[in-house]
Amino acid sequence: MLSAFRRLSKSAVGTIIVVLFLLAILASFAVADIANVRSSSFGGSSSSLATVGDEMITERDMDSAMRRVLNQARQQNPEATYANIAGQFGAVLDSLIDERALLAFAADHGFVLSKRLVDAEIASLPQTRGLDGKFSEQAYAQFLSQQQMTDADVRRLLNVALTQRLVLAPGAVEARVPLGVARPYASMLLEQREGEVALVPAEAFRAGLSPSDGDLQAFYAQNSRNYLVPEQRVLRIAKIDPASVPGATPTEAEIAAYYKANQATYGGAETRVISQAVVQTQAVANGIAQRARGGAAFAAAAAPAGLSAEDVSVGPQTRAEFGSLAGDAVANAAFAAAKGGIVGPVKSDLGWHVIKIDDVRAASGKSLAQSRGEIAALLTANKRTEALTDFVTKIEDQIADGASLAETAAAAKLTVTPTPAITAAGAARSNPAYKFPAELAPALKAGFAMAADDDPEVVTLPNDAGYALVGVDSVIESAPAPLAQIKDQVRDDWIKRKSSDKARAVAADIAAKVARGASFQQALAGSTVKLPPAQVVNARRLQISQADAAVAAPLKMMFALAKGKSRMVADPQGRGYFIVKTNKVIPGNALTNPSLITQTQMAFQQTASDELGAQLLAAMKADQGVKRNEDKITAARQRITGSGN
Incomplete structure (x- = not known):
C-alpha cells in the first residue's frame, strides 16, 4: 500500500489544472491554507499550539500551512523566504482555529455532511473529469499528485467549504443598513x-x-x-530526452495499414458536382426526371415542382459528404452514375430524390509510395512516444520501490548533472553569469517544492521536450550575506x-x-x-x-x-x-449628494455581512472553547520564520 501511495504522489503524468475553485473557497472563508489537514495522516503530533474543543492545532499543522503559504509567495517572488511571510504567521494560525471551530460546532450540533454529498462535490470539480466529461479515477489521481494532496485532504477542505456555505453563510447574508445610518457617514466623506x-x-x-x-x-x-x-539548493537533474529513447521502426505492413485507414487524408477522394431535387411524391419526381432526361436544364426540369435554381444546386461533394446529406443509398446511386447522368427517383427518409451528375473530379491525393516517408515518420514518432512513456513509468516504479536518484539514473543510463548552489529563481550567487536552462524550469520548481529528504521526482518538460528526473543534493538555509x-x-x-x-x-x-x-x-x-x-x-x-x-x-x-x-x-x-x-x-452635507448616501449604504451592507459572519464565527469559538499556548506559539514562530514578532 505504501508503494502504491508513493507512486501516486510522485506521478509525472500530470494534467495542467486550474485551482481557482480551491482558492475561491479559501478567500471566501479566510482559511489561508489547507495543507494543515494533511497532518492527521501521519500519526501523533509533537506539541499543541492551540485546542478548539477536542481538536488540536499542532506544530506540524503550522509547518505544513506555512510551507504552502511560502510556495504561494514564490509564485510572485521566486526568492521569497520564511522571513518574507513572517507577518502572516498569526493570520494562518487564526485561520486554522476558525476552521476547527466551525467543524467542531457543526459536529456538536448534529450537522454532519454525508459522504455522498462530498463525493458529488469531488465529481463536480473540472479537474476530476476524463475526456468523456465524467468522473475519472485517473484524472482525480493526477489532480491529487499535482496538488501534493491526499484524498483525505480534499475531503476535509470540502467539508469546511460546505459547512461554511450551509452553516456560516446563511447567518451573514442579506444584512440591511438603514439610510439614516448611512447618511451621517456619507456627510463625513464630504x-x-x-x-x-x-x-x-x-x-x-x-x-x-x-x-x-x-x-x-x-x-x-x-x-x-x-x-x-534566500535559501539555496544544489539540485541533481537528469534529462530524459525523447530522442535518447530508442523507438521501434514501423513495418511496411503497418505503413500500408495506416495509409488505408487514412485514405481520405493521403489518397484523396473522388468529388462530384451534383444537382438534386427532393420532392415528397414519386409522381412529381418522375416528372422531373423525365424532363431532365428529355434535354431540359435540371433547374428548368425542377421548376414546375416549385424548386428554384438555388434549391437544386448542391455543388461539389465527396461520397461521405453526400451520404451524410442525402443518405447512403442515394449517395451510392449518385456515385455509380456517369458524368451527365440523371439518377432516380431514389427513395430516402427525406423524400424522393432526382439527381444530375454535373461533373466528376478524380481523386487528387498521394499514392502509398508518395506518402510512405511521411507516414513512416509519424508512426516512428508515435512508437517513440509510447516507448518514452514506458521508460518513464519504469523509472517511477523504481523510485516508488525506494531507489535513489543515482541508482535510478544508473539503471536507466541517464546522465545526471548537478547544479551549482542556486536560488529558487535559478541564480547562482557564486557565479553571476550562470543561467539555469529555461527548458528545465519545471525541474527547478519541483526541486524547490520538495523537502530535502524527499524522493526524486520525474517532471514533464514543456513543448514535448520530454521529462526530467530531479532530486535535492543539498540545501543551504537562508542566512545573512557576509558583510564583505x-x-x-x-x-x-x-x-x-x-x-x-x-x-x-x-x-x-x-x-x-x-x-x-x-x-x-x-x-x-x-x-x-x-x-x-x-x-x-x-x-x-x-x-x-x-x-x-x-x-x-x-x-x-x-x-x-x-x-x-x-x-x-x-x-x-x-x-x-x-x-x-x-x-x-x-x-459635509450628504443631502446635496443622494447618490453618495446610497453608495455608502451599499458599502455598509457588505461590511455588515462580513461583520455578522465574523461575529457568528466568534460565537462558535466561544461555544467550543479556544485555548492558545502562547509560549509554544512564540517558539514555533521563531523556529519557522526566525522572528519572535
Whole structure:
C-alpha cells in the first residue's frame, strides 16, 4: 500500500489544472491554507499550539500551512523566504482555529455532511473529469499528485467549504443598513478641510555622512535579517530526452495499414458536382426526371415542382459528404452514375430524390509510395512516444520501490548533472553569469517544492521536450550575506538611517514650534538646512481613498486632527517626515449628494455581512472553547520564520 501511495504522489503524468475553485473557497472563508489537514495522516503530533474543543492545532499543522503559504509567495517572488511571510504567521494560525471551530460546532450540533454529498462535490470539480466529461479515477489521481494532496485532504477542505456555505453563510447574508445610518457617514466623506503640509526630506541630511568600519559592523549586526540570502539548493537533474529513447521502426505492413485507414487524408477522394431535387411524391419526381432526361436544364426540369435554381444546386461533394446529406443509398446511386447522368427517383427518409451528375473530379491525393516517408515518420514518432512513456513509468516504479536518484539514473543510463548552489529563481550567487536552462524550469520548481529528504521526482518538460528526473543534493538555509560581499549596500543603508534620524529630529523640532503657535514659515526658517516651503492643502475626506501613496499619509493626518492642531507623521515611502496642521474644518452635507448616501449604504451592507459572519464565527469559538499556548506559539514562530514578532 505504501508503494502504491508513493507512486501516486510522485506521478509525472500530470494534467495542467486550474485551482481557482480551491482558492475561491479559501478567500471566501479566510482559511489561508489547507495543507494543515494533511497532518492527521501521519500519526501523533509533537506539541499543541492551540485546542478548539477536542481538536488540536499542532506544530506540524503550522509547518505544513506555512510551507504552502511560502510556495504561494514564490509564485510572485521566486526568492521569497520564511522571513518574507513572517507577518502572516498569526493570520494562518487564526485561520486554522476558525476552521476547527466551525467543524467542531457543526459536529456538536448534529450537522454532519454525508459522504455522498462530498463525493458529488469531488465529481463536480473540472479537474476530476476524463475526456468523456465524467468522473475519472485517473484524472482525480493526477489532480491529487499535482496538488501534493491526499484524498483525505480534499475531503476535509470540502467539508469546511460546505459547512461554511450551509452553516456560516446563511447567518451573514442579506444584512440591511438603514439610510439614516448611512447618511451621517456619507456627510463625513464630504467634509472639507484646509491645512498646511511641510516635508522634511531625509535626502537633505546625507551630506557629510561617512561611516567607519566599526559603524558598519555594528549596523550590520543589528540589522542582519535585512540582508538574508534566500535559501539555496544544489539540485541533481537528469534529462530524459525523447530522442535518447530508442523507438521501434514501423513495418511496411503497418505503413500500408495506416495509409488505408487514412485514405481520405493521403489518397484523396473522388468529388462530384451534383444537382438534386427532393420532392415528397414519386409522381412529381418522375416528372422531373423525365424532363431532365428529355434535354431540359435540371433547374428548368425542377421548376414546375416549385424548386428554384438555388434549391437544386448542391455543388461539389465527396461520397461521405453526400451520404451524410442525402443518405447512403442515394449517395451510392449518385456515385455509380456517369458524368451527365440523371439518377432516380431514389427513395430516402427525406423524400424522393432526382439527381444530375454535373461533373466528376478524380481523386487528387498521394499514392502509398508518395506518402510512405511521411507516414513512416509519424508512426516512428508515435512508437517513440509510447516507448518514452514506458521508460518513464519504469523509472517511477523504481523510485516508488525506494531507489535513489543515482541508482535510478544508473539503471536507466541517464546522465545526471548537478547544479551549482542556486536560488529558487535559478541564480547562482557564486557565479553571476550562470543561467539555469529555461527548458528545465519545471525541474527547478519541483526541486524547490520538495523537502530535502524527499524522493526524486520525474517532471514533464514543456513543448514535448520530454521529462526530467530531479532530486535535492543539498540545501543551504537562508542566512545573512557576509558583510564583505554587501559592504556598499550596508553603507548606503547606514547613511539612509542616519539621514532619516536627523530629518526626524529636525521635523520634531519644527512640529513643536508650530504647535506652540509659530507659523510654518518661521519654523522652517530656523532649520540648519534649507527645506522646501509648506504647501496649502484643501481637500474632502472622500479624496483620501483616491489619493496616491505620496499624499495619502498627510491627508489622513489632516483629517484626524482637530482644528488648529498639528502633528508630525513619517512618510510611508521613506522620503522623510511630514508636519501637518489643520486650519479649517467645513462639515459635509450628504443631502446635496443622494447618490453618495446610497453608495455608502451599499458599502455598509457588505461590511455588515462580513461583520455578522465574523461575529457568528466568534460565537462558535466561544461555544467550543479556544485555548492558545502562547509560549509554544512564540517558539514555533521563531523556529519557522526566525522572528519572535
